[in-house]
Amino acid sequence: MTVWVLGDQLTREVGPLSRADDERVLMIEAREFARKLPSHPHKLVAVFAAMRHFRDELRADNYTVEYHTVETFGEGLDAHFADYPGDRLECMRPASHGADERLTGLVDERGGDLALVENELFLCAPDEFDDWADEDFKQEDFYRMMRRETGYLMAGDDPVGGEWNYDTENREFPGSDYEPPDAPWFEPDDLTETVVEWVDEAFSGGYDEPPYGGDWADQEKFGWPVTREASLAALDAFVEERIDKFGPYQDAMLTGEATMHHALLSVPLNLGLLHPREVVERVLDEYEARDLPLASVEGFVRQVVGWREFMRHVYRREMPELASANQLDADRSLPELYWTGETEMNCLAEVVDGVRKRGYSHHIERLMVLSNFATSFGVRPAALNRWFHAGYVDAYHWVTTPNVVGMGSFGTDALSTKPYVSSANYIDGMSDFCGDCAYAKTKTVGENACPFNALYWDFLGTHEERLRGNGRMGLVYSHWDDKDEDERAAIRERADEVRALADDGDL
Structure with a gap:
């Protein structure tokens, strides 16, 4: 059997790799992902650099990793099944609509077998959500259910502090003396720099409908975390330097201050390098250790446990109609x-x-x-x-x-x-x-x-x-x-x- 690791499932903490012993690992770096629709250069660098780092980390720990750099997933699977005819692949279910069927079809066409297992990179499984949801489900009700199920910020059956939501305390505007902490920035190593150079060469102006008029010259140097180690460091930076004032200033907007006290963890979370459980529990541990402001902690927990999880299930249940929904009949093009x-x-x-x-x-x-x-x-x-x-x-x-x-x-x-x-x-x-x-x-x-x-x-x-x-x-x-x-x-x-x-x- 071979564990197939997709580019947004880069984890050994949960899923098939957390249970793997000596199974092979398959990774396919398919360039069609980058060519299908325009993407920001930093997005492409994050995905491909994180995949290559994950590959190298697995190999350093004696995993056998097949890594195919190809144009399409089909080409990668061709190469795999040429070496391992009739192989059985195991993969966590992708989050994107229709990807289950596409990947299964590609494997079936090549005489293999694909076992799709639960995507464990979320806190709420589809069956759990569907058993809870009625015809008129609401995000706030889901959030309260998740708090009860996880025990996060709960005192028995009641929310810590007596309130479920501290939004009214999280709408402050900082004064003129406000100085936000520096955003964590991670110097690209040689591997990441190689990806940066390739993305700049291959995709600057390479789309039929390029973003930013094909001009990416003003992008800043890439500095997002693309390894497990860097992602944990980004989590530490948020918990130690930013969480205290995250709540009151989370809705504020300041000229020249792009990050303020925000978590900046969506990239490693969406790549699978961090798990939402460890992110929330790290914040809660710090809350207990340092007596952090409850409004800040609750606001962050709500974004991860309530909002992010809810988005996943609304997407899952409402697609494909959601993608083209337009109940107000809006008909204008996006301004240049x-x-x-x-x-x-x-x-x-x-x-x-x-x-x-x-x-x-x-x-x-x-x-x-x-x-x-x-x-x-x-x-x-x-x-x-x-x-x-x-x-x-x-x-x-x-x-x-x-x-x-x-x-x-x-x-x-x-x-x-x-x-x-x-x-x-x-x-x-x-x-x-x-x-x-x-x-x-x-x-x-x-x-x-x-x-x-x-x-x-x-x-x-x-x-x-x-x-x-x-x-x-x-x-x-x-x-x-x-x-x-x-x-x-x-x-x-x-x-x-x-x-x-x-x-x-x-x-």
């Missing part, structure tokens, strides 16, 4: 500024610049700047989702699709009960972006009025029939009711002007 960063809107320019440079922005920038603008602008959810997949170092379909199509774009109500759109008020309250912006945050119409304001009110007017009955939208529609026809007409005119400016590259 998402690729170039060329806009006078300071918030968008700042966040897109960070994505271009490092393939990263934190969750509120993703939701309340990038997705907020695209949704109120009327962008097709699938188009925004494609951009997120191209732009982020931690992008995988199982996590971007529910986040972007479901929550970010409100393409479906399978995930969210309301659209996450706002005027400039929210961005001004949680960032310093508006202070130096060419647009006036207090103006809705007229010259230099902030585009977010007119787009927001125009969005509410356009979708009034669909959204007014939503109980969570009552207050905003009461404000819409206060606007007379002349004001509404001026809003529509300004929103149309904003869209035209963006389409022409002049926003």
Whole structure:
């Protein structure tokens, strides 16, 4: 038997390799993964460098590792079965929709046998989720179930501190003396540098639809963790230097501060180098040892145990319809500024610049700047989702699709009960972006009025029939009711002007 290790299952802590004795290991570095859709250079480096490091670590521990560098999975399997006819492969189920059937078909065609076993890189198994979920399941209910099942932050049957959620304490904006800790950065070794050079040569401008207009020259030097050792060091850095203020500042946005107190663990988590259980339990151990702020610890536990796990199951249950969901019938293309960063809107320019440079922005920038603008602008959810997949170092379909199509774009109500759109008020309250912006945050119409304001009110007017009955939208529609026809007409005119400016590259 051979254990087949996929590029996002790089673990010996769980799964078949945790139980393997002297089985062979198969790894296939298939370049079609990188060529199928545009990806940020740092994403490609992270995947391929992590795979090669994992291969070398296994070999150093006396595993027999077959490593095929090929264009397609089929070619890798051809080479494997040429050496081991009729072999039986064992592999954890991939998280991407349809991958089970594709991999099984490729193995069957070559006379082999593929046993797909449970993907143990998550905390909640599909059967467990499906047994729990009713027809109207909600993320908050799932999170509470997971807290009870794991015992995380529980005092018997009750949550530690008496509350399940400390969100209201986690919306602070840092003062002028705020100095965030330096982000952990890992110097690429020779192996990783070889991958960096290959990615730069093979994929800079090599797509039919290249991200960033084919210009990756402004990317920062790669420094994400791509080994188990580096990933554990990244976890230590978060727990020792960042978790204390993670909670209060998790929604804040600051010019020039891309990472602040965020965990920066999504890359090793999504590659399988870290397990969500060890990440959460490391934070909880530190919470008990150092008496860390409960709001910070609970906020992080909720992101990993509640949100990340919930995304996986929403994706699993709602695909393939989720990928094309578009309940608001949005029909506009994504503005070119998402690729170039060329806009006078300071918030968008700042966040897109960070994505271009490092393939990263934190969750509120993703939701309340990038997705907020695209949704109120009327962008097709699938188009925004494609951009997120191209732009982020931690992008995988199982996590971007529910986040972007479901929550970010409100393409479906399978995930969210309301659209996450706002005027400039929210961005001004949680960032310093508006202070130096060419647009006036207090103006809705007229010259230099902030585009977010007119787009927001125009969005509410356009979708009034669909959204007014939503109980969570009552207050905003009461404000819409206060606007007379002349004001509404001026809003529509300004929103149309904003869209035209963006389409022409002049926003």
